Amino acid sequence: MIRTALLSCALVAGLAAAPGVTLAAPASGGEQVRAATPADAAPFVGDWTLTMQGPNGPGTFNVSVKVEGEKVLAEIASDTLPKQPITSVSIADKTLVLGYSFTYEGNAVDAVVSLTPAAEGKTTAQIDFAGGAYVMTGTAAKKEKAK
Numbered sequence: 001m002i003r004t005a006l007l008s009c010a011l012v013a014g015l016a017a018a019p020g021v022t023l024a025a026p027a028s029g030g031e032q033v034r035a036a037t038p039a040d041a042a043p044f045v046g047d048w049t050l051t052m053q054g055p056n057g058p059g060t061f062n063v064s065v066k067v068e069g070e071k072v073l074a075e076i077a078s079d080t081l082p083k084q085p086i087t088s089v090s091i092a093d094k095t096l097v098l099g100y101s102f103t104y105e106g107n108a109v110d111a112v113v114s115l116t117p118a119a120e121g122k123t124t125a126q127i128d129f130a131g132g133a134y135v136m137t138g139t140a141a142k143k144e145k146a147k
Helices: 002-016 038-044
Strands: 033-035 046-054 057-068 071-078 088-092 095-104 107-117 123-129 134-142
Touching: 038 057, 038 071, 038 088, 038 095, 046 123, 057 095, 057 107, 071 088, 071 095
Parallel strands: none
Antiparallel strands: 033 088, 046 057, 046 134, 057 071, 088 095, 095 107, 107 123, 123 134
């Protein structure tokens, strides 16, 4: 089921994406988007499970955010998507915006992951593939550290 959702997503995104196009963060009310600093990223540092729903069904992604020196780094993966480096880490108000791309059938597909703190310590998540050609929404849960 997850594989079907991801393949369908990639197909739609691949058809709509133009190679070499870089996506900006989704517009969300005129917020200033800027490179994330380690202080901005602090609430998001750790390993996350994103439980998402899209037009073709559910999907689960793993996102890891860390700080090395003064640089914020992140990766994303799923059962059917190998680990991908996040190439752009930004902040828009309280939302961490992670941009990356992957190749599907020879086409570059841009994706933007948004993590937004919500009420009661919850975090909402959205993945926007190919400038809105396919959007998944859901929640992000921080994984407990091994003791």
